[in-house]
Amino acid sequence: MSGRAQALLELADDELVLGWRDSEWTGIAPSLEEDVAFSSIAQNEIGHARALYELAARELGTTADELAFDRPPDDYRCSRFVELRLVPEWDQTIVRHYLYEVADGVRIEELRRSGDSEIAGLAAKIDREEVYHRIHAEMWIDRLRGSREAERADAAAERLYPLALGLLDEALRPVFVERVAAKTGWDFSGEATAPRGEHDDGWEPLWQEMTEVRRSEPGAKW
Amino acid sequence: MVFEVFRQERKGQAFQHAGSLAAPDERFAEEYAREFYGRRGESQAVWVVPREAIHEIDDFADELERNYHRVDGYSLKEKLRAARERAGTSAS
Amino acid sequence: MTGREEAFLEYVQAGGQVETTDWMPDEYRSKLIKFIEMHGNSELMGVLPEREWIGRAPTLQRKLALTAKVQDEAGHAQLIYRVVEDLGKPRERCLDDLVSGKAKFHNVFHYPTRTWGDVGVIAWLVDAAAIISQKALLKCSYAPYARIMKKICWEESFHILHGRDVVLTMMLGTEGQRALVQEALDRWWAPLMTFHGNPIPKVDDPMYVWRIKSQGNEEARQQFLDGYVPQIWELGLTVPDPKLRRREDGVWEYAEPDWDELRHVVTGHGPKTEERLALRRLTREQTAWVRDIVLAEAA
Numbered sequence: 001m002s003g004r005a006q007a008l009l010e011l012a013d014d015e016l017v018l019g020w021r022d023s024e025w026t027g028i029a030p031s032l033e034e035d036v037a038f039s040s041i042a043q044n045e046i047g048h049a050r051a052l053y054e055l056a057a058r059e060l061g062t063t064a065d066e067l068a069f070d071r072p073p074d075d076y077r078c079s080r081f082v083e084l085r086l087v088p089e090w091d092q093t094i095v096r097h098y099l100y101e102v103a104d105g106v107r108i109e110e111l112r113r114s115g116d117s118e119i120a121g122l123a124a125k126i127d128r129e130e131v132y133h134r135i136h137a138e139m140w141i142d143r144l145r146g147s148r149e150a151e152r153a154d155a156a157a158e159r160l161y162p163l164a165l166g167l168l169d170e171a172l173r174p175v176f177v178e179r180v181a182a183k184t185g186w187d188f189s190g191e192a193t194a195p196r197g198e199h200d201d202g203w204e205p206l207w208q209e210m211t212e213v214r215r216s217e218p219g220a221k222w
Numbered sequence: 223m224v225f226e227v228f229r230q231e232r233k234g235q236a237f238q239h240a241g242s243l244a245a246p247d248e249r250f251a252e253e254y255a256r257e258f259y260g261r262r263g264e265s266q267a268v269w270v271v272p273r274e275a276i277h278e279i280d281d282f283a284d285e286l287e288r289n290y291h292r293v294d295g296y297s298l299k300e301k302l303r304a305a306r307e308r309a310g311t312s313a314s
Numbered sequence: 315m316t317g318r319e320e321a322f323l324e325y326v327q328a329g330g331q332v333e334t335t336d337w338m339p340d341e342y343r344s345k346l347i348k349f350i351e352m353h354g355n356s357e358l359m360g361v362l363p364e365r366e367w368i369g370r371a372p373t374l375q376r377k378l379a380l381t382a383k384v385q386d387e388a389g390h391a392q393l394i395y396r397v398v399e400d401l402g403k404p405r406e407r408c409l410d411d412l413v414s415g416k417a418k419f420h421n422v423f424h425y426p427t428r429t430w431g432d433v434g435v436i437a438w439l440v441d442a443a444a445i446i447s448q449k450a451l452l453k454c455s456y457a458p459y460a461r462i463m464k465k466i467c468w469e470e471s472f473h474i475l476h477g478r479d480v481v482l483t484m485m486l487g488t489e490g491q492r493a494l495v496q497e498a499l500d501r502w503w504a505p506l507m508t509f510h511g512n513p514i515p516k517v518d519d520p521m522y523v524w525r526i527k528s529q530g531n532e533e534a535r536q537q538f539l540d541g542y543v544p545q546i547w548e549l550g551l552t553v554p555d556p557k558l559r560r561r562e563d564g565v566w567e568y569a570e571p572d573w574d575e576l577r578h579v580v581t582g583h584g585p586k587t588e589e590r591l592a593l594r595r596l597t598r599e600q601t602a603w604v605r606d607i608v609l610a611e612a613a
Contacts, residue, residue: 023368023377026384027361028597030604032392033243033254039385040257043378050374065373088600132256139249147608206369213430214372220487222372222430222480224396241462242396244405246609258389280335 004116005056006077009067010196011107012052013078014167016068018100019045020210024087041097041133048126055118069214073199073207081163083200094144095156098137099164099180101130106175107168141184157184162191225251226276228269229259237269248272315339326455326525333457334400342524346456347401349526354394355412355419357387362590363427364436372430379476383437386469393462400458413595415582422505424584431494434484435502437477439542443509445470446537450529478545485549499546500554507555507568508576510534539566 001009022042029035053064060067081100086092108130111123144153161180165173173189181187214222224244228237240259245251248270255270289295306312315323319339332338338346365384371377395405411417422440427433448467454460484491516522516530539558543566546553557569579587 020369020377023381026368026381027365027388028593028601029388030601031244031609032388032395033245033250033258035388036261036385036392037253037257039381039388040261043381043385046374046378046381050378053374068374069372088597090601090604132253136253139253143246143250143608149603149607209369213367213370216430217488217490220491221483222376222487241393241465242400243392244396250609258392278335 002059004119005059008052008056008059008119010077011111012049012056012067013076014082014104015045015052016049017076017078017206018082019043019047019049020206021082021085021087022093022097024085025093028087030090037136041136044129044133048129051122051126055122069211073204076199076203076207077196078199078203079163079166079196080194080198080200080203081160081167083203083206084160084163085202085206089156091144091149091152092156092160094137094140095153096160096164097133098141099157099160100167101134101137102179103164103167103176105130105134106172106179110172138183145184153184154186157186158188161186161188162193165189166193166196223247223251224273225255226271226273227255227259228271229265230267231265233266235266237267240265240268242273323524327523329453329525330455331457331460332455341520343401345520345524346459346526347398347403349521350394350398350401350456350459351403351408351411352418352420354391354398354408355417356423357391357394358409358412358594359419359423359590361387361391362593363423363425363586364433366427367430367433370430376480379472380433383473383476386473390466390469393465394459397458397462409594409598413591413598415591418580418582420509421576421579421584422502422509423590424579424587425502425505426586428501429494429498430480431484431491431496431498432502434477434480434495435498437473438481439477439499439502439506439546440509441470441473441477442542443506443534443538445474446534446541447510447527447529450527450534453525453528455525481549485551496551499551503554504571504575505579506538507535507571508573510538512573512576536566539568540564 019042022038022045026035026039026042029038049068050064053067057064057067081096084092084096086096105127108123108127112120112127114120114123141153144150165176168176177187177189223246224242225248226242227240229240230237243251243254243258245254251270251272255268259265259268303312318337319341322337322339322342326332326342332342361384364380364387368377368380368384371380395408398408399405408417412419422436422443427436445467448463448470451463452460452467454463481495484495511531513532513535514530516527516533519527519530521527522530540560543553543558543560555569557567560566578584582588582591
């Protein structure tokens with residue numbers, strides 16, 4: 001597999017699994033208004049995954065759905081950070097959302113500079129949607145940290161920040177560290193992170209659930 | 223806080239009241255309005271207004287004949303018939 | 315009934331519209347709140363069987379569509395509860411009554427979903443049954459409710475297409491997939507037949523008398539059968555009712571539905587009632603801190 005396809009799959013797998021986890025809040029979010037807003041974010045992430053898979057699929061001679069569903073669990077390149085099941089903890093969900101958007105913002109910026117016009121073009125489209133994700137995440141971070149429950153945010157950050165670092169190549173991490181510190185003062189960059197390729201315990205059960213219906217009739221159209 | 227949302231479906235059209243939502247402040251209200259009334263690209267633009275900023279007036283005094291400044295105050299049929307006759311231009 | 319109440323009744327029966335700040339008889343207000351609240355509760359509870367399948371959707375498109383459908387339902391619940399709030403009952407009190415079992419929600423949301431076949435059948439037929447009632451509500455005498463029904467009906471139209479697409483795709487698929495659809499239909503037929511309520515003559519239905527509903531229950535059911543039984547049969551699917559047929563005069567005949575079952579279910583004894591109310595109660599408790607502290611505090 002080419003480096004290009006690998007990189008696309010890594011990004012796509014992250015967006016797919018985060019979108020999957022975020023969609024677990026649909027119907028049970030803290031308020032009905034927030035339910036609608038957060039569900040759009042989850043759908044956007046899946047939509048981004050789909051577009052990324054489609055790019056990779058053209059190169060690999062397959063389809064987006066086959067890449068998203070039909071690989072064995074160990075072949076997925078998603079990071080542990082996105083695999084964590086955080087429902088019903090809204091504080092952890094918001095902190096992950098914020099940290100992810102910062103990290104993803106950094107790598108999308110990098111992709112926009114890519115010499116590969118297909119990738120640069122898609123990155124620009126994704127970024128235009130992610131502007132609103134960032135606004136939403138920052139809005140929540142500000143509100144949470146300005147409330148009586150502010151320490152929940154700090155506790156979540158301590159747990160999740162090191163894992164967030166694992167989203168990025170080493171070269172891009174300093175930008176992430178700087179941006180998060182500037183907004184929140186958080187800096188847990190000294191902690192060890194989970195290298196890509198290491199899956200969370202929850203990954204295998206998630207993959208089982210994700211692929212259950214599809215595997216029931218292999219090759220069928222749904 | 224309750225916010226009222228007005229939406230414009232297409233450029234050039236009037237903004238119409240679309241619904242209301244509960245949000246702690248304007249920032250949240252904007253995000254929610256964006257998703258509730260625009261996630262399908264169904265709105266060209268949206269106004270988000272705190273409900274308390276809206277003042278409704280629903281009673282109007284109209285006791286004395288005011289048809290002088292309405293179309294229904296002008297029935298010209300008879301005068302027109304008479305004027306045509308006088309000018310010799312009425313259709314026979 | 316007082317003279318003023320009688321005049322109001324005549325007004326709404328002649329097609330008059332009522333706004334939030336207008337005077338209304340106590341009976342009208344309380345019937346209205348009960349009706350609209352039940353609708354809101356139904357949207358909120360309807361979310362639960364469907365969201366179980368979001369994680370198991372077998373393609374990216376289905377995952378997106380199902381998430382969007384459930385999102386719409388949460389959005390509908392929001393629109394509806396806002397109407398109830400403006401009538402004087404806060405959302406949190408509606409939710410208290412819902413999770414305590416005091417308030418009702420529609421029968422269909424008390425039943426289990428077992429397979430992906432249910433996902434298709436629910437989106438296609440349950441939503442179709444609902445949209446028939448919802449279209450009739452566009453003429454509700456209470457204008458704020460009639461107005462939100464426009465947005466709701468507009469959004470529901472994609473739900474039915476999504477459901478039909480899921481079903482058609484499966485009917486064009488393997489024997490296993492076709493069997494899933496038929497099996498789901500076999501289970502959902504009875505709840506669908508009682509969905510529109512027992513055939514009380516509309517003049518005896520207070521909701522119709524006050525023009526909150528503009529259609530009788532049997533009228534709605536006939537509309538459903540007329541619209542959807544041909545769609546079901548043309549796919550080679552069977553309906554588990556040997557008596558079902560369309561008469562010469564256009565009226566559909568069918569085996570008498572189990573009205574006791576309907577009553578039993580909507581009073582909180584459906585197969586999934588307790589489990590789903592418990593889930594609502596739990597998620598509500600788990601996120602209470604967010605509402606109480608983060609959303610309520612001034613920035």
